[in-house]
Each structure stands twice: as C-alpha cells, then as structure tokens.
Amino acid sequence: MIRARGLAYAFGERPVFAGVDLEVLAGEVCAVVGPSGCGKTTLLRVLAGLLEPSAGSLARPGADTAPDGAPRPAVGVAFQDPRLLPWMSLRANLDFALEATGCPRALWESRTAPLLERVGLDQAGALMPGELSGGMAQRAALVRALAIRPRVLLLDEPFSAVDPLLREALQDDLLQLLRDTGTTAVLVTHDVGEALYLADQVLVMARDGGAAATIRERVAVDLPRPRQPELRHDPRLLAMASKVRGVMPRRRSH
Amino acid sequence: MRALPTLLLAALALLGWGLAAWWAASPTLPGPWAVAAAGWMLAREGPLLSDLAASLGRVSVGFTAAALAGVLLGAASAAIGRWGRALRRLLELLRPIPPIAWVPLAILWFGLGDPSAWFIVFLGAFFPIYIQVTLALADCPPHYLELARSLGARPGLVLWRVRLPAAMPQVVAGLRTGLGLAWTSLIAAELVGAQSGLGYRIQMHRLVLETEGVMVGMLCIGLLGAAMALLARGLERWLVPWSAP
Numbered sequence: 001m002i003r004a005r006g007l008a009y010a011f012g013e014r015p016v017f018a019g020v021d022l023e024v025l026a027g028e029v030c031a032v033v034g035p036s037g038c039g040k041t042t043l044l045r046v047l048a049g050l051l052e053p054s055a056g057s058l059a060r061p062g063a064d065t066a067p068d069g070a071p072r073p074a075v076g077v078a079f080q081d082p083r084l085l086p087w088m089s090l091r092a093n094l095d096f097a098l099e100a101t102g103c104p105r106a107l108w109e110s111r112t113a114p115l116l117e118r119v120g121l122d123q124a125g126a127l128m129p130g131e132l133s134g135g136m137a138q139r140a141a142l143v144r145a146l147a148i149r150p151r152v153l154l155l156d157e158p159f160s161a162v163d164p165l166l167r168e169a170l171q172d173d174l175l176q177l178l179r180d181t182g183t184t185a186v187l188v189t190h191d192v193g194e195a196l197y198l199a200d201q202v203l204v205m206a207r208d209g210g211a212a213a214t215i216r217e218r219v220a221v222d223l224p225r226p227r228q229p230e231l232r233h234d235p236r237l238l239a240m241a242s243k244v245r246g247v248m249p250r251r252r253s254h
Numbered sequence: 255m256r257a258l259p260t261l262l263l264a265a266l267a268l269l270g271w272g273l274a275a276w277w278a279a280s281p282t283l284p285g286p287w288a289v290a291a292a293g294w295m296l297a298r299e300g301p302l303l304s305d306l307a308a309s310l311g312r313v314s315v316g317f318t319a320a321a322l323a324g325v326l327l328g329a330a331s332a333a334i335g336r337w338g339r340a341l342r343r344l345l346e347l348l349r350p351i352p353p354i355a356w357v358p359l360a361i362l363w364f365g366l367g368d369p370s371a372w373f374i375v376f377l378g379a380f381f382p383i384y385i386q387v388t389l390a391l392a393d394c395p396p397h398y399l400e401l402a403r404s405l406g407a408r409p410g411l412v413l414w415r416v417r418l419p420a421a422m423p424q425v426v427a428g429l430r431t432g433l434g435l436a437w438t439s440l441i442a443a444e445l446v447g448a449q450s451g452l453g454y455r456i457q458m459h460r461l462v463l464e465t466e467g468v469m470v471g472m473l474c475i476g477l478l479g480a481a482m483a484l485l486a487r488g489l490e491r492w493l494v495p496w497s498a499p
C-alpha cells in the first residue's frame with residue numbers, strides 16, 4: 001500500500017534521515033517512534049508528498065473513488081497541531097476539507113455526522129476553533145483527516161496535546177475508526193506504549209551523532225485485534241516496550 | 255461600574271481646568287462652563303453643525319477612496335511579484351512625506367475646496383492601508399497553506415478560504431490606522447486650506463480671539479475621533495471576530 005526504499009531527506013547540506021525502508025500493507029497501522037528531533041515529522045511530510053525526498057523511491061497509492069462515489073484522496077494528514085482555520089466554525093472546517101478534496105456537497109453531512117458523534121462533538125459543529133478545548137480541537141482535526149477517507153492516513157503525534165485519560169479514549173476511538181473505514185495508517189509518536197497499542201509494526205528511528213537518522217529496529221506487534229484497553233498492561237506489550245526502549249537512545253545524541 | 259474610574263477622572267480634569275481658568279482669569283483660557291455655553295450657542299445658532307457635516311463628509315469621501323485604492327493596489331502588489339515589489343518601493347518614497355506637506359500643492363491643483371481636502375485625507379489614509387494589505391497577503395501562516403496543500407485544495411479555494419481570511423485581521427488593522435490618520439490629516443488641511451469644516455472654524459475663532467470657539471472645535475474633533483475609533487473597533491469585532499480581543 002505504501003512502500004519506501006532507501007528514502008532520504010536533507011535540509012540543504014544537513015542530512016535528516018537516510019536509507020529508510022518501509023512497507024505498510026492495506027489496512028495496517030505502522031508506528032514510527034523515536035526521540036524528539038530525530039526526523040520523524042520530516043519523514044511523515046515526505047510520505048505525505050509535502051516534501052520531495054532527496055534520494056530513494058516512494059510508492060504510494062493513487063487517488064481513486066470511494067464507495068459513495070466521491071473522489072478518494074491518496075493521503076490525508078493529521079498534523080501535530082490541530083490546524084483548524086480560526087475563521088471558520090468546526091463544521092465549516094470539515095466542509096472545507098471535503099470541498100478541497102472534491103467530495104460532492106450532498107455527501108458532506110453523511111461523511112461528518114457519524115464521526116462527530118463517535119468522538120462526542122456532534123453538538124459542537126457551530127463552535128469556532130477558539131471556543132474548543134485542546135482535546136476537542138485535536139478530535140476535530142482527527143475527524144477532518146478521516147472524513148475525507150484517504151487511502152492512507154498519516155498522523156503526527158495526534159494526541160500530544162491532551163491529558164492521559166483523554167489520550168487513551170482517543171486512541172481507542174482512532175482504532176475503531178480505522179477498523180470501520182479500513183484505512184491504512186502511519187503514525188508518528190514518541191510514546192512507545194501508544195505505538196505498540198495502536199500499530200501492527202513499530203519502527204524505531206534514531207540517529208548517531210550528526211549523521212542522518214535511520215530505522216534502527218523493527219518490531220512486529222503480534223497482539224490480537226481488535227485491541228482491548230486491558231492490552232495496555234499486557235505482559236507481552238510491556239516486554240516489547242522494554243525491548244523498544246532498549247534500542248532508543250536515552251537522550252538525543254549530538 | 256466599569257465607567258466609574260473614567261467618570262471620576264473626567265470630573266477631576268474638569269475641576270482642574272476650571273480652577274486653572276479661574277486662577278488665570280484671562281480670555282486665552284476660558285473655563286469649562288464658558289466653553290460649554292459657547293458650544294451650545296454655536297450648535298443652535300452658529301455654523302457648528304454644518305462644519306461637523308463638512309468635515310465628516312470629507313473624511314468619508316477621502317477615506318473610502320483610500321480604502322478602495324489601498325486594498326486593490328495592495329492586493330495587486332502582493333499578487334504580481336516583481337512589479338508589485340517595485341511599486342511598493344516607489345510608494346515607500348512618498349510615504350514619509352506628511353499629508354500636511356502636500357497642502358500647498360493640493361491648493362494649487364484643486365483650489366480651496368472639497369477636492370483638495372479629499373486629496374489630503376486620501377494621502378493620509380492610503381499608505382497605512384496599502385502597506386498593511388501587501389504585508390498581510392504576503393505573510394499567510396505557512397502551516398495553514400500546508401494544510402490546504404495536504405488536502406489538494408485548488409488555488410482559487412486557497413485564496414478565498416485561506417489567504418484572504420488569514421489576511422483580514424491585518425487589513426482591518428490597516429483600515430483602522432488609516433481612519434485615524436485620515437481624521438488628523440483632514441483637520442490639518444482645513445486649518446490652512448479650506449473654507450468650512452472644524453479645522454477652518456478653529457482658525458476663524460483664533461483670528462478674532464474667541465478662545466471658547468477654538469476649544470469647542472477642538473473638543474468636537476476629539477469626540478468625533480473617539481467615536482470613529484469605537485465604530486472601527488465594533489466593525490473589527492464583527493468582521494474578524496477570531497482575532498479581536
């Protein structure tokens with residue numbers, strides 16, 4: 001579904017990452033973990049097509065048509081900050097995304113209403129972004145990324161700004177939404193537990209000294225799906241987490 | 255009760271003014287009562303209201319023209335790249351000239367009347383509006399543009415739904431500054447180059463040493479300026495509610 005071979009990116013002379021191989025099958029969730037500043041977000045931007053890779057190959061699915069007849073974009077991105085446009089209501093923000101991807105107006109309501117209800121925002125459509133709490137804004141951004149029904153969803157630390165309790169609830173929401181829509185996803189996070197709970201495979205990204213970052217470890221997460229909340233404390237997940245933390249540098253190396 | 259400190263301070267200022275006038279006992283410093291009485295007289299029997307109307311009319315015409323020209327030229331400068339930057343540099347040369355310095359030329363070109371006042375008001379208001387519009391359209395926050403790009407939005411949709419609304423707060427701020435400068439430029443222009451209006455009336459009262467009339471004119475200018483600023487702020491809250499405090 002999405003396949004990268006020897007992918008690299010450099011800001012001018014400074015390499016960010018290099019030699020990244022990645023393969024995510026349809027319907028799979030892949031998580032990329034690593035310390036802050038290791039280039040995870042840049043990798044996600046390259047996968048999204050917002051940055052041109054400096055080397056390597058990247059195969060992504062093309063846009064096609066969704067079952068309801070609307071164009072289905074190849075990728076959708078949920079950025080680390082919610083990026084709701086402050087001059088539009090929550091509903092108008094969702095409609096803007098649907099209009100931009102070419103979804104016919106008649107389908108907008110059916111695309112957004114079930115998602116809003118799922119994340120508890122069905123009464124909040126008329127609110128302006130300035131009136132939303134941090135958690136509500138992040139849920140709204142998630143709904144926006146899902147409403148356009150991309151073939152691949154790219155998520156950059158989508159729950160970083162919410163408190164731990166809400167975070168777990170949102171993780172469960174995301175899993176259910178991905179399962180319901182059969183969406184392929186790549187998730188970037190620095191939270192190892194979150195990565196293992198959500199993903200089918202976890203890639204550990206890190207860099208040595210000033211060199212380009214690369215994938216240091218791959219972990220196949222063979223835990224049952226659908227994931228249940230108890231799994232967060234499952235010994236198998238905890239064992240995998242300590243293995244992943246073992247290869248992650250404690251501090252950002254210079 | 256939020257108005258209480260303001261009212262108290264105003265009462266104190268009036269008291270201070272009254273005491274200073276009583277102590278000076280000079281026709282060059284009339285007290286608040288004398289000025290209020292003169293204001294009442296001028297409003298009922300004198301030309302105060304027609305002067306007010308003349309000044310407000312000139313500000314409306316000059317400011318409207320400046321707003322249209324500033325927004326259109328500003329948008330054009332932002333849109334056409336190299337030529338736009340050249341136009342902005344050229345206009346930057348004219349900007350430091352205070353509107354009042356244009357008055358002699360305005361009188362030569364347009365005579366002593368409304369057109370020369372319109373011209374001065376236009377010059378006062380145009381530059382801040384034009385500059386703010388070009389800057390606002392040039393600095394759209396990149397993360398909003400990236401969002402639009404990630405959704406594959408067409409350029410037209412990005413312009414209407416992202417670039418223009420993102421620029422609005424700064425454009426409205428430019429209009430507000432422009433309105434303030436339009437008003438001060440107008441009064442300055444009327445002091446030397448008009449035959450009606452508040453600035454002209456102040457000058458007339460000075461020539462016949464009617465200090466009360468001078469002060470009535472000044473207070474009217476202050477009150478009208480404050481009313482316009484209030485109106486502009488209300489308009490801002492209505493037009494760009496997401497950025498207004």
